[in-house]
Amino acid sequence: MNLLIPVLVVSLFQVSYAESLSARLKQVIKKHHISEESLGLFVEDEGKEIFNLNADRSMIPASLTKIVTGAAVLNSLPMNIKFETKILAQNSIKDGVLKGDLCLKGGGDPSFVSEKMWYLVNELKRTGLSLVEGDLSVDATRFDDELFDSGRESVRVDRAFDAPITAASFNWNSVNIFVRPGHSAGSAAKVFLDPENDYVELENKTKTVSKSGVKSLEATRVKSGDHDKIIISGSLSLDAPEAVIYKSISNPNLWIGYHLKEFLKQRGIVLKGKIKIASCIASANVLAVSPSKNL
Numbered sequence: 001m002n003l004l005i006p007v008l009v010v011s012l013f014q015v016s017y018a019e020s021l022s023a024r025l026k027q028v029i030k031k032h033h034i035s036e037e038s039l040g041l042f043v044e045d046e047g048k049e050i051f052n053l054n055a056d057r058s059m060i061p062a063s064l065t066k067i068v069t070g071a072a073v074l075n076s077l078p079m080n081i082k083f084e085t086k087i088l089a090q091n092s093i094k095d096g097v098l099k100g101d102l103c104l105k106g107g108g109d110p111s112f113v114s115e116k117m118w119y120l121v122n123e124l125k126r127t128g129l130s131l132v133e134g135d136l137s138v139d140a141t142r143f144d145d146e147l148f149d150s151g152r153e154s155v156r157v158d159r160a161f162d163a164p165i166t167a168a169s170f171n172w173n174s175v176n177i178f179v180r181p182g183h184s185a186g187s188a189a190k191v192f193l194d195p196e197n198d199y200v201e202l203e204n205k206t207k208t209v210s211k212s213g214v215k216s217l218e219a220t221r222v223k224s225g226d227h228d229k230i231i232i233s234g235s236l237s238l239d240a241p242e243a244v245i246y247k248s249i250s251n252p253n254l255w256i257g258y259h260l261k262e263f264l265k266q267r268g269i270v271l272k273g274k275i276k277i278a279s280c281i282a283s284a285n286v287l288a289v290s291p292s293k294n295l
Contacts, residue, residue, distance in 0.1 A: 017045075017050075018048075018050045018051070021043065021050055021051060022050070022051050025041070025043075025051055025053075029053075036053060036054070037054075038059075039053060039054065040053065040054045040055055040057055040059050041053040041054070041055065042055035060153075065151070073295070074295075077295055078295070079294060079295055080294050080295070081294070081295045082291040082292050082293070082294060082295075083107040083108045083109040083110075083291070083292040084107040084109070084289050084290065084291050084292070085104070085105070085106055085107050085109050085112050085116065085120060085168075085289070085290045086104070086105045086107065086286050086288065086289050086290075087102060087103070087104055087105075087120060087124050087286075087287045087288040087289075088102075088103045088105060088280050088281075088284035088285060088286050088287060089101065089102050089103065089284055089285060089287055090281045090283065090284045090285070092285075093127055093128060093129050093287075096128050096129060096130035096131060097130070097131045097133065098129060098131065098132045098133065098134065099133050099134070100133070100134045101132075101134035101135045101136070101137055101273070102132045102134065102135075102136050102137070102271070103136070103137040103138075103139055103278075103280035103281070103284060104136065104137070104138050104139065104168065104256065104257065104260055105139040105142075105168075105280045106138070106139065106140045106142055106143075106166065106167035106168025106169070106256070107142055107167065107292075108142050108143060108167045109169075109290070109291075109292040110169060110172075110292075111292055111293070112169060112170055112290065112292070113170070113171050113172075114171060114195055116290045117170065117259065117260065117263050117290075118263065119290050120288050120289070120290040121260070121263045121264055121267050121269070121288075122267065123287075123288035123289070123290075124264075124267075124269070124287055124288040125267045125268070125269065127287055127288070129269055129287070130268060130269055130270065131269070131270050131272070132264075132269065132270065132271045132272060132273065133272050133273070134272070134273045135273030135274050135275070135276050136257055136260065136261060136271055136273065136274075136275050136276070137276055137277070137278040137279070137280065138168055138253045138254070138256060138257040138275070138276070138277050138278070139168070139278065139279045139280045140166040140167040140168040140252075140253050140277070141167065141279050142167035142168075143165070143166055143167040147164035147165060147166065147252070148164060148165075149165075157248075158220065158221035158247050158248055159246070159247070159248060160172065160174035160246035160247060160248050161248075162248055163248035163249070163252075164248070164249075164250065164252050165252075166252045166253055168252065168253055168256050169252055169256070170252070170255060170256035170259055171195070171259075173248060173249055173252040173255060174246050174247060174248050174249065175193055175194075175200055175230065175246070175247050175248075175249055176193070176194040176244060176245075176246060177191065177192070177193060177194075177219055177230060177232060177244065177245040177246070177247065178191070178192040178193075178194060178242055178243070178244050179191050179192075179206065179217055179232065179236060179242065179243045179244070179245070180192075180236075180242045180243075181208045181236050181237065181238050181239070181240050182206075182207075182208035182238075183208075184208065184238070185208055185209055185210035185238055186207070186208065186209075187207075187208050188204050188205075188206050188207060188208065189204070189206035189207070189208050189217075189236045191204045191206065191232055193230070195259060195262065196262065197255075197258045197259050197261075197262050198258050198261070198262070199227055199228065199249070199251075199254055199255050199257075199258035199259070200227065200228050200229070200230055200249070201224055201227060201228070201229040201230070202229075202230050202232070203229060203230070203231045203232070204232055205231065205232065205233035205234075206232055206233060206234055206235065206236060207234075207235050207236075208235070208236055208237075208238055209235045209236070209237055209238065210237075210238055211237060212237050212239055212240075213237060214235050214236060214237040214240070215234075215235075215236055215237065215240055215243060216234040216235050216236075217232065217233075217234040217235075217236060217243055217245065218232070218233050218234050219231070219232045219245045219247055220232075221247045221248070221249070221250070223250060226251055226254060227251070227254070228249050228250055228251070230247060232245070253277050254275060254277070257275035257276075257277075258275055261275060
């Protein structure tokens with residue numbers, strides 16, 4: 001009989017623990033107004049099921065896919081690998097002039113943002129380049145042509161989280177839209193795209209109002225040929241702080257190309273030609289490299 005007492009106590013403890021945890025989890029779900037129909041949750045302790053809410057139901061995994069993706073990447077690539085974004089040219093630079101095309105080759109760096117673009121352009125500037133007489137090609141062939149994986153939602157939106165993915169991504173393929181009140185009531189609000197570039201066209205339909213507490217801004221992205229147009233409308237109080245809106249872009253390879261052209265211009269490098277999507281010539285020489293951090 002004495003041998004059964006500890007077993008009975010442990011068993012009662014486990015039941016009490018499971019019931020207590022189950023009750024607390026249900027309270028949390030209710031408190032945050034989460035629909036149990038849209039939630040899957042499973043808790044196990046040393047092989048024993050503690051809590052089960054729709055655990056066997058198929059759902060869209062959303063950001064949890066990063067766990068499986070991360071495991072697959074770590075199984076396939078060395079930890080010290082870096083993803084390099086390069087600028088190449090077939091012809092040599094003579095007296096600051098490149099008589100031919102410049103090529104940006106994307107290496108799949110997901111963290112290639114404005115700071116890294118500056119790093120790349122500054123390295124190119126040190127070659128003595130001041131004029132490109134040809135075109136700027138963007139090479140994104142490190143990845144395939146599928147901008148949206150089939151595992152993503154089938155309906156596209158213009159929110160920043162639904163940005164396309166290529167091997168030549170820049171600033172997460174999304175644009176920052178900053179809005180400040182105009183100089184006076186009745187005037188349009190001041191709208192800024194960051195970074196500024198010729199890929200995105202801006203249409204400002206906003207209005208500054210004298211009444212405090214007004215911020216009814218709306219931004220929409222629409223196609224404009226191969227480019228994008230951002231239409232921003234609504235009202236903003238004269239005393240309102242700066243507001244920011246994020247939108248995805250639709251053509252990431254042109255997007256990065258036009259930004260590179262603008263960054264080159266700010267460092268005194270003029271591009272005479274156009275932006276195009278094309279592979280870099282295999283025998284082209286590397287002029288500048290921006291590496292990512294180690295995997």
